[in-house]
Amino acid sequence: MELYFLALLIFLMAFALGSGYPVAFALPGAAIITIGAAAGAGYLFAGSTDAYFHSGGPQQWLSAGVTNLRGVYWEVERDTLIAIPLFIFMGIMLQRSKIAEDLLVTMAQLFGPVPGGLGISVVFVGALLAATTGIVGATVVAMGLISLPAMLRNNYSPSLATGTIAASGTLGQIIPPSIVLIILADQLASATDQAGTARKALYKEATGEISMPSTFSVASTSAGEMFLGAFVPGILLVLLYMAYILIFALLNPKSAPAVHSGGKFDRAFWGKVALTLIPPLTLIFLVLGSIITGVATVNQAGAIGAAGALIMAGYRLAEGKGRLTYAPALMALAALGMLAFVLSNYEMNLKSANSAEDWTGIYLGVFAATVLIVSLIWSGLRVLKIENTMHGVMLETAKTTSLVFIILLGAAMLTAAFRAFGGEELVREFLNALPGGFWTQFIIVMAVIFVLGFFLDFIEIAVVVVPIVAPILLADPGANITAVWLGVMIGLNIQTSFLTPPFGFALFYLRGVAPATVKTVQMYKGVIAFISLQLLALGIVGAYPPLVNYLPNRVSFLSETAPPPKNPKLQYCIEEYTGKQIAQGARPGEAIATAKALNLSVLPKDLQKDLSESFDSADQALLDLQAAFDAENVVNTAADDYRPLQRLVRDLEKDMRKLNEEAEELRTRFERMRSEGEAEERAELEAEREVMLAEVEALKAQIPANWEEDHKRFAELTNAEQKARVTYRRNADSSWEAPAEILGVLQANEAFAGLEQELRDMRGYIEGVAENDEAAEATVEALEGKFGEVAGAGDVKSALSKARRALRVSRFDREKALESYDDAVAEYEAQKAWRAEAESLMPGLQAYLDGIRGTLGIRSQERLDREQALYMASCSAVHRDISLNF
Incomplete structure (x- = not known):
């Protein structure tokens, strides 16, 4: 029965629009009338206002419409709609x-x-x-x-x-x-x-x-x-x-x-072209450029556009009416230039300003902002006085904005009513039932x-x-x-x-x-x-989807907030890039072989082991990457035979799923029929359900007998590919982590040596500190923190930490503190010895890391470099079929 009310909804909307009734009232009006009619008919003929709704009742769907109305302007996530009146104002101002x-x-x-x-x-x-x-x-x-x-x-x-x-x-x-x-x-x-x-x-x-x-x-x-x-x-x-x-x-x-x-195309003409063309192009550049570069949100860019249009209108309307025609525009340009200068050269955060230079930048910024505000007010007064342009622009902006938002609100009510009578599910079932898959649905x-x-x-x-x-x-x-x-x-x-x-x-x-x-x-x-x-x-x-996808990807990957290389969505493209780099002449294998020839005996045994394992992991990662590509080729070859079978079975399963859902709805309906007068209708529904279940069994019988075996075999192939990729990623990460960490330790040798005298002076301090000296713990803690900032000095820091705790007033133990201090000195001496000898490894480790940075080491970097980011943007811009995983 709900289908009749769905048809009534569409008819009422079409009739109202066709008769010239305002759209803003035709949409919600059709929704409210139809929901009211369904509730009334249900009460009169079925004894329940909920009877003729797909689910729920009139109160639920009317409140859903109201919720949709609130969602248009109430949800923080949808604040981009604020940009609409700003862009409308900008356009009307430029035209007026x-x-x-x-x-x-x-x-x-x-x-x-x-x-x-x-x-x-x-x-x-x-x-x-x-x-x-x-x-x-x-x-x-x-x-x-x-x-x-x-x-x-x-x-x-x-x-x-x-x-x-x-x-x-x-x-x-x-x-x-x-x-x-x-x-x-x-x-x-x-x-x-x-x-x-x-x-x-x-x-x-x-x-x-x-x-x-x-x-x-x-x-x-x-x-x-x-x-x-x-x-x-x-x-x-x-x-x-x-x-x-x-x-x-x-x-x-x-x-x-x-x-x-x-x-003539003389200097005067070209000057006119420049004066006419450059300001609008500059405004477009500021609006779109601020969004593209991430400097401004869409709302903020809308404000930039509205302000720019106001300044342009100010000098255009005042042409020939005074000597200061371009004064507000020139003031605005000067203010923007000054703001750009101070933002790039000074710390402009009031909370973190702590020097005369910082306050100079803030004062300059306040002055520039004031000049910009004055230019806007000046331009606004001009636009208001000359031909009362501002009044007309604001009126048209208010009208157009109101039209947009009222239609948004009315459409929200209509959508709620459409769903109330099962329209959304009907559309979904229709689209899903179409042969030909996505492209048929899309067309x-x-x-x-x-x-x-x-x-x-x-x-x-x-x-x-x-x-x-x-x-x-x-x-x-x-x-x-x-x-x-x-x-x-x-x-x-x-x-x-x-x-x-x-x-x-x-x-x-x-x-x-x-x-x-x-x-x-x-x-x-x-x-x-x-x-x-x-x-x-x-x-x-x-x-060719990259025409759309590439530019957003490019901006995203080149921005300061670009996803890190370990982002799961990037891994397929990163592996493609790595394979291409190796095929085009990158030689990580040579860097690995050279690194394996390094004399690691100068390092402690645990670090020797870590480095050796990293170099072995690098060798293995190259083999794993090729294994992943080989597994992918096997999957692609097998997919030619598997895909038609998968589509057939998934289509059958989709039909079975739909019939089971309908059968479940029928079961719910007849189980609610308990009166004697409904016995006949109950029997009809039960019989209809049995027919549906029989159809499900018939569809199940159409699934080819080899499906389970072929599906299992293909799943094993895709699992093998995924396993090879996971193994590659693990070994690639391992190939970078230990060498990078040890190189960082060796690069900190100077900082490590710089703490020696302070460490040795600490013994005298501990020996002479008073038992109730509350500053003792803080003094040791300061040195402990300095060692904590030095790569590889964690053992020295830990020993100092024990000494610090022994000097705590509540449990003062000088002997224990000195014992822990001696452990710290011993650890320092041991590190000092091997660090000095291991400095010879630094060029070799650096060469190794440089040799694998653009291949095996990509995932371990903080961010992608420009070449990698551009490749990721191009690779991610293509729609990749993932249906074989479903």
Whole structure:
């Protein structure tokens, strides 16, 4: 029965949207009405308000909707949504201050002499505006008002002109910073948690293991990673647009002629180009660069963008109205330069400031911050006074932000209702039942999103559809896609749907400002080529995931917070890198052989043993690495025959699992039927359950007889590969640890020798200290601490520690203290002797460590070097199939 109410929910939503009812009220309204109708029908016809819900009751799902509403703004983890109003303010400020218009006019003059130059300039400016606004409607309207008349006046084809403007306006959906990407990141963050849980359950069912290795987990994403991931696809799309316009103009010169403005490309013109182009590019660099480099979070970058737009608007609106036009902007630049200087040269933490130099830096920083604040206030007052621009910008920002968040809240209610009637489970079952695995599911989902884009805004799609389908797609171990790749693909798809006739939003926006001479059919024709280009870009990004994954990985691995080399997720790529380095000429074997020839007799026996074992481990690690590669090749060869069998059995098991779940639901239902009037229905349900169980047995009979044996044999192969890799990692770590530790001990010889006199003076102190001297223990403890800082001096430190405890006032024992002190001196003398002789080993040990650092020793480093980090970024950017482990 719940399916009828699910259909009612969808009908009500579609009817409300189709009748022009505001989206912000259509979504929650449909949810509340449907939940109320189901509760009322259940009370009237079944005696329970919970009867027609998939699970729970109306109170639960209404409260779930309210919980979802709170989750949009209440959870700390979702604070990236704060960036939305900041980026909206930035975009509207740049448009209202006519900076966007200046860009279009100047770029049109610059590109005009090129065939199709006006169209190329529109794409270029569209990309710049996309990187500063992310608002499709505002961008399309602005470019439609400014560029379309100029293009038509210069005999451009109406189809090409309108198609170029509409397509360029939608770039704000994918080029960061984009509101779409922020919302998608927010939704995917929770979707990855669900996907991770589903994958763990799948692993447990397939292998019987309680815990799943972390290397198979689903990684989450963030708005910053989404921005980085979308950057290259966005540039790819811009280049495709420009290439198409240029080729079209060369083939049809009359439809996209070159335009000569008549002006000269002199110093004044280039100065105008610089003044028009450099500030927006600088703002884009500050916003995106601060995110990419990790200097600022997405929220902080939004604040940077809003402040920058305000300063730019301040001098643009004041042009020709006074001599101090650029004063606020110059003040801001000077203040930023001073802040950068003091941050890089002074300690700016108030709590740790303890010198005159530190306070000088703080005073300079306060002064620079004050100058920056003054420049912002000055610019703000200008924008407020001139044409009351600030009022209009704030009003539009408030309207747009309210629209976004109200739709978010309404979509949260709709999602709760959709789940209340089993919609989420229905979608999951439908997708899981599709033949062809992940890619069939993915294509169906993308097709649905594409069609929904005709009717719904990107916010509704992101908030309603993504939470339902994303966990299913992310959980698939065969594709093993990343959340950032899925988010960018959805973003590209949503952008495509903005152009598609007859419902594309960009077409509606452009139709509203286009002259009557431009026919709607011409607009539809114009966008077809750009839709094809967007689909081509979607296909390219889908076929080559590194276009999305590489840049976020690169930034992550090169950052100060990069994962350490021992991170489990990096091990496969580290071993691939090590094997490649050895194949390309790295010779760790030579370093090992040279190290084995060192005279270790000068060392204590325990250290001799440790070093010898490390060198043997290094030799063994090279053999283990090759064994791991050989085992991998065996697995890959066997997988060709095993994979079809595994897929067949897993599909059968999936069908069996679904039938068992349905049978369990039926059992629960008929066990609750205890009255005589329900006896007939109970018997029908029992019979239906028996049929399902029979189907389960029939499916079980279809599992090939050789499955258990083949599965066990293949599992032995994968276990052998994993064992070889684990053995390699253990020996590789062992090959580094002891030599590095002993070299560190020898490098500390000077510090060790520097404590000799202080150690010898300690005897006289102990002999003369008074029994009730509370400072005695602290005095010995200070020397103890100094030895503790010297590598390898732990035995001396331990003996001093015993002497210190013997000098404690509560149990003072001078004789015992002197005895422990003598032990410390004896240990010191012994170490002093062998340390001096062992110094000759230092060059050999250093050469050994240098020889294996880039191969066997990678895991033991504190962080990856640049070459290794770039390789890890490239290797991790590829989606690796892990389904054979499930």
